[in-house]
Amino acid sequence: GTEDSFCFSGADRTSSARSVTYIAFPDEQPILSSGVPISGWEQENEEIPGLPKAAEGKLWSAPLPMRNGKPIGVKTLYDGYRRMPRARTAGFSPPDDINPEDRKASELSVSTQVFDTIAYPEGAMRCYENLADAELLVRPTHVWVMNLLPIAGIDEAKRIARTTIPATYPMYKVAFREGFRTGEQSAWVENVFDGITAPGKWVADTSRGRIYLWPRTANTIDTEGKPKEPAESVYAPHLTEIIRVDGMDGDTPVENLFFEGLTFAHTERITWDAKTVGLQHDWDLYDSPNAMVRFRGAENCAIRNCAFTAGGGVAVRLDLHCIDNRIEDNANTGMGGTGI
Numbered sequence: 001g002t003e004d005s006f007c008f009s010g011a012d013r014t015s016s017a018r019s020v021t022y023i024a025f026p027d028e029q030p031i032l033s034s035g036v037p038i039s040g041w042e043q044e045n046e047e048i049p050g051l052p053k054a055a056e057g058k059l060w061s062a063p064l065p066m067r068n069g070k071p072i073g074v075k076t077l078y079d080g081y082r083r084m085p086r087a088r089t090a091g092f093s094p095p096d097d098i099n100p101e102d103r104k105a106s107e108l109s110v111s112t113q114v115f116d117t118i119a120y121p122e123g124a125m126r127c128y129e130n131l132a133d134a135e136l137l138v139r140p141t142h143v144w145v146m147n148l149l150p151i152a153g154i155d156e157a158k159r160i161a162r163t164t165i166p167a168t169y170p171m172y173k174v175a176f177r178e179g180f181r182t183g184e185q186s187a188w189v190e191n192v193f194d195g196i197t198a199p200g201k202w203v204a205d206t207s208r209g210r211i212y213l214w215p216r217t218a219n220t221i222d223t224e225g226k227p228k229e230p231a232e233s234v235y236a237p238h239l240t241e242i243i244r245v246d247g248m249d250g251d252t253p254v255e256n257l258f259f260e261g262l263t264f265a266h267t268e269r270i271t272w273d274a275k276t277v278g279l280q281h282d283w284d285l286y287d288s289p290n291a292m293v294r295f296r297g298a299e300n301c302a303i304r305n306c307a308f309t310a311g312g313g314v315a316v317r318l319d320l321h322c323i324d325n326r327i328e329d330n331a332n333t334g335m336g337g338t339g340i
């Protein structure tokens with residue numbers, strides 16, 4: 001893949017009397033994918049802290065894709081067009097509150113509430129070796145919210161963890177009337193070796209520069225007596241968007257641009273940062289590149305009979321000055337976010 005999505009700008013504007021259509025050639029199925037094939041799998045013999053006993057001796061690993069000379073922190077992984085389940089720890093429910101002495105000031109703090117610290121019961125979290133790659137999934141106080149937050153640090157003595165950015169709400173126990181929807185599992189940690197509890201689970205470790213996988217099926221032996229690789233079609237996404245139709249620069253909208261019969265696959269989800277603080281399921285209210293095909297400053301454009309699959313975010317998105325555009329007869333499957 002390339003560093004950036006394929007962009008159509010105001011320079012691609014056509015007159016009202018003509019249009020440009022990107023369409024599948026008859027009897028062909030073009031696939032626009034940002035997936036990078038993962039290869040070079042090897043049986044893993046290293047003793048890894050936190051790895052459950054059931055997974056010992058069953059891990060395979062392969063090099064992570066690189067960008068600018070550094071391993072990419074992959075957050076979604078696909079076997080063909082099937083999303084592979086990322087390792088996650090057992091769910092837990094935070095205690096009702098946090099010791100006032102352990103509170104940390106936050107820009108979003110209101111009164112005595114705190115938004116970037118979570119308490120956890122004994123054994124639910126620990127100081128993970130790959131903490132920089134770990135993420136806390138939490139429903140902070142309300143079940144309609146889901147945050148995926150990078151972790152700044154964990155204090156095992158006090159049993160509290162701090163996130164690098166605040167959650168949408170304080171990370172307390174889910175409100176009583178709503179708790180039946182989450183039981184005792186309103187939070188857990190993802191992408192740590194402790195969570196490789198079953199075949200199919202994986203971890204991306206940038207400090208080691210490798211992806212670790214417990215294959216779904218037992219490894220078989222090839223004709224030369226060597227173990228076969230655990231998967232032959234694993235892809236790590238490189239981009240969060242594939243095509244951007246962007247006429248916002250220069251105040252010249254893109255017009256009469258059509259896409260038909262194309263398949264879009266393998267995109268990454270966006271990562272929470274300081275710009276998304278306070279958001280929950282409202283990412284789409286902001287101007288961010290989280291869709292396979294994204295329109296900005298577009299008039300009388302269309303996307304028809306296309307397929308969107310194996311994506312970490314949204315299929316099609318319209319932002320900022322989009323007028324008389326049409327999204328018709330498309331199929332959305334296996335997306336991490338909304339369809340449109």
